[in-house]
Amino acid sequence: MGGGFRGRGYSRYRQYGCGRSHAGEYRPNKGPGGGFEGDCRGHRKSRYETSLLWGVTGSGKTEVYLNATEYARKSGKGVLVLVPEIALTPLLRQRFEQRFPGEIAILHSGLKPGERFDSWRRLLSGDLKIAIGPRSAIFAPVQNLGLIIVDEEHETSYKQDEPPPYYNARDTAVMRGHIESCPVVLGTATPSSESYQNARDGKYKMLRIPERVPGAELPAVRIVDMASEHEEQKNFSPFSNLLREKLVETISSGHRAMLLLNRRGYSSYLQCQDCGFIPTCDDCGIGLTYHSVDKTLRCHYCGHEERPSDKCPNCGNSEFLFRGRGTQRIEEELEELVPPEKIFRLDADTARWQGHAGVLAKYSKTQGAVLIGTQMIAKGHDFPDVSLVGVLNADIGLAIPDFRSGERIFQLLTQVSGRAGRSDIRGEVIIQTYRPDSAAVDFSVNGDVESFFEIELKAREELRYPPFGRMLRVIIRGEDPSEVRTSIFRLTRELARIDREGNKYRLLGPASCPLTKLRGKYRWHLLLKTERLGTSVTIVKRLLSNMGGDIDFKLIVDPIT
CATH class of the missing domain: 3.40.50.300 (P-loop containing nucleotide triphosphate hydrolases)
Incomplete structure (x- = not known):
């Protein structure tokens, strides 16, 4: 190619x-x-x-x-x-x-x-x-x-x-x-x-x-299989032994490090130790993320906030488990290796309180500093003496049912790797993963865009996914889950009847959206793969305008999620 x-x-x-x-x-x-x-x-x-x-x-x-x-x-x-x-x-x-x-x-x-x-x-x-x-x-x-x-x-x-x-x-x-x-x-x-x-x-x-400016080399990238780290090394911390060693070495030398974890908050969710109850958002139906800074539970979709209960509302137990790790928890655990005054965090929360520029200015002025952050640290920033980048969990996002997930992970890993070694000091990147055989992880080691797309685009062409075809996503929303489900299936039947030969479009679904409920409304969706986008949009709009009921709809051309 x-x-x-x-x-x-x-x-x-x-x-x-x-x-x-x-x-x-x-x-x-x-x-x-x-x-x-x-x-x-x-x-x-x-x-x-x-x-x-x-x-x-x-x-x-x-x-x-x-x-x-x-x-x-x-x-x-x-x-x-x-x-x-x-x-x-x-x-x-x-x-x-x-x-x-x-x-x-x-x-x-x-x-x-x-x-x-x-x-x-x-x-x-x-x-x-x-x-x-x-x-x-x-x-x-x-x-x-x-x-x-x-x-x-x-x-x-x-x-x-x-x-x-x-x-x-x-x-x-x-x-x-x-x-x-x-x-x-x-x-x-x-x-x-x-x-x-x-x-x-x-x-x-x-x-x-194809090359960096003279005097700067692309960093060396190493993969750590976290499954082996757990089984053979009995290490269950968020930092592999290699990353821990390199962090201490980097900070001691006065250079800077960056750690990527694309999940903000302290813990992904709380869970009752006895009955397994998980506090969820009433409007979105998903687990609330715990934030330790202000001790609140938040929904990252609608913005709902509440204080965690002292006792489980289901069984009365007062013991809760913190499940999963977010950037706040990593910041806390990193203090075992790095002095607190040398640790900085950049995510949506700190950006709102301190501003992006404020966090980055403090980080750039502190020798031997570590910046922990979500994907916002992966792009555009140029710190000449960053000699180490660590990706704590490269697998976040790979399991999402989305044909673009591999492309996004490859781009994120390649971009964050590029933050290291942007001067005469050759940088090092350590990627921690449970799926070292994933194409997205494997090709990101060398930033091999051509080899990645050789595999990725071949699969997409066979299935007529973008960029080889167009897509239209239809989302139907409403407060009555039964009415939403009935409406999406009715739309699907009508679309199949209009184009029995599949000359205009091909239908995928319907199915409930990955986020079934959002801001108080239940959601189902349907995908159309088409090479006649204008015709498909016209047909769908006409059918939906005659649908009736207490629902609304949304059309997304070439969806990216």
Whole structure:
């Protein structure tokens, strides 16, 4: 799948080469006529083109964004830059402000309404020329738009599911570029399956950066089989013996470490020691997560909070077991190895209380520090002296009944591995897993995107899953579980009757949603695999409009979960 494919992008990277700037920073050269900047000369001709900028972690993609933006600005054009999360805007803003002072507008929901209005107004008037923000910034009124950049284009957070309107900001960026006749750059170290296939098919131009900037090597990655760790070493702590040893060694040397556990809170749920009762959310029907900081039980879906009961409401027992580990519990257990003042945690809870930037600033100023976090630590952050990254449980998410789960885990592991060794110190990554034979885990060791997709895309093509077909997810919701179930089965029968030959779509389901109840409403869903998306949407909408009853529905095109 790959010789010519890799060679095409690699040769383009070689055209603009890599050299040291006057400030002592390694960055891609901006030689006239070569490399990405040369490929983006459609600015002057107002030419649409989408390029997939695929560069390994630490290869200097941000510098390429800056060089391309500089070219656009010299041509009198405006620029729109998308990031997957609000947390990544401060770092990118700092880099862009250094190069383009006084031209940057920031747009995201974390700003006060007046601040957002002012940024919007100044973009609309042409006073500011560059907009940076998460997915909603795709609608920013950048004047004379000459370049759109989507950083970490593979991230699922670009998909807007709630509230309406429903859209994928990456795909919307491509369409906006087409409408406004300007180039679009999709940057990533781990392409999404859709962008990867579009590049293979020639719909997107492929630009490869296969190596890190000079002076930085990709980290060495080691896999620890936690099943063997339990059976042979009798070690039942969250830290394998290897990770424990490397943590102590790293901190003692004054370098920094990062630990990934994609589960916040202290414990996944509480369980009565006698009868097995588990406190659940009345509105969502799932176990409440225990948070030790404020001693509350929380639903991570609807936001419901309550104090844990002193006694089991089922049997009266006062002893509860803490099941599973979250980032708060890891923080507590890590204090056996690392001084508390050197431990920092970044998840949705600390981000809300202290702010992303506040946590990261303290971490960056503390020698021999450890940062524990969820997936928000896996992308975009650049700390030169992080020499160790540990993934505490690489299997979270693999068991989800979703054809994209392997792709997401591969991307997450590859991205977090890339946080290590971003200087002259070669980093080390330790991935703990109970499934070392998983393709997602195995190929992430070397960040081998091509080999992973060779297997993944072959399976998807046989089953006509995206990117080889389109999908439509229909969710029916209501307060009466019987009415919801009856309605989804009625819809399924009508769809099967209309297309008996399967020429328009193929039906999968119906079934109750993995999260059966959400915010007080019961949910069932149905999937349609189709190559005639417009026709399928029209048919489904017509049938649902005649359904009646006390239900509502939601249609999701190309769902990502």
